[in-house]
Amino acid sequence: MADLSAMRHPYHGKNEIFDVKDLVSREPFGQFKHWFDEAVKINTIEEANAMAIATATKDGFPSVRTVLMKSFDKEGIVFYTNYGSRKAKELEENPRCSLMFYWEPVKRSVRIEGTVERIPDAESDAYFHSRPRASQIGALVSNQTTVIPSRESLDKRNEEFLAKYSDEKTVVPKPDYWGGYRVVPAVFEFWQGQTNRLHDRLRFRKAKSGETVDKNQTKEMDDGWLLERLCP
Numbered sequence: 001m002a003d004l005s006a007m008r009h010p011y012h013g014k015n016e017i018f019d020v021k022d023l024v025s026r027e028p029f030g031q032f033k034h035w036f037d038e039a040v041k042i043n044t045i046e047e048a049n050a051m052a053i054a055t056a057t058k059d060g061f062p063s064v065r066t067v068l069m070k071s072f073d074k075e076g077i078v079f080y081t082n083y084g085s086r087k088a089k090e091l092e093e094n095p096r097c098s099l100m101f102y103w104e105p106v107k108r109s110v111r112i113e114g115t116v117e118r119i120p121d122a123e124s125d126a127y128f129h130s131r132p133r134a135s136q137i138g139a140l141v142s143n144q145t146t147v148i149p150s151r152e153s154l155d156k157r158n159e160e161f162l163a164k165y166s167d168e169k170t171v172v173p174k175p176d177y178w179g180g181y182r183v184v185p186a187v188f189e190f191w192q193g194q195t196n197r198l199h200d201r202l203r204f205r206k207a208k209s210g211e212t213v214d215k216n217q218t219k220e221m222d223d224g225w226l227l228e229r230l231c232p
Contacts, residue, residue: 009195124179
């Protein structure tokens with residue numbers, strides 16, 4: 001067994017805690033935007049919009065992978081995929097997921113839980129045709145998650161479609177099996193690491209039906225959100 005016990009790096013110090021007073025917004029979307037905008041400006045974070053998305057079958061078997069967030073607002077967080085992929089099949093039978101952004105250079109992460117819905121096809125079509133042409137063709141080439149005999153077979157199929165749509169004036173059609181999902185958050189957790197492992201965790205969440213809020217521990221924020229500090 002490999003001994004990894006010595007693999008550790010310093011995080012933030014006791015003078016760099018993240019507390020309620022450090023929030024820039026009384027609702028989580030504004031706070032998320034603030035952290036995301038800061039991450040985008042850091043050269044060593046190449047894809048600040050990269051996020052892990054965890055899904056599960058209706059029987060509870062989980063899976064996780066990385067996708068790219070392509071837009072967000074107070075309605076939710078949007079990403080695109082092949083509707084025949086494993087993630088999509090799991091979301092269709094169990095429309096709940098968890099997302100996580102991790103920005104290592106600043107020792108921050110945001111974890112989000114919510115429900116999932118397909119976005120209108122017109123939105124998917126508009127985004128599809130904003131992509132580089134090679135990526136549009138790639139969506140036609142790939143039957144995501146299906147077993148293929150070799151890399152060569154994939155490249156051959158790609159060459160066939162490149163030839164078919166070699167005329168730049170020919171519109172590449174968005175396949176029916178490709179489009180976007182919107183994650184509608186019910187929970188945001190903002191995490192900032194501390195070297196002593198007493199990490200800062202602030203959670204925004206929606207109140208549960210019939211819940212009585214303990215105001216000694218839970219703060220009522222804007223737009224129906226509640227705020228709590230979690231023990232690390």
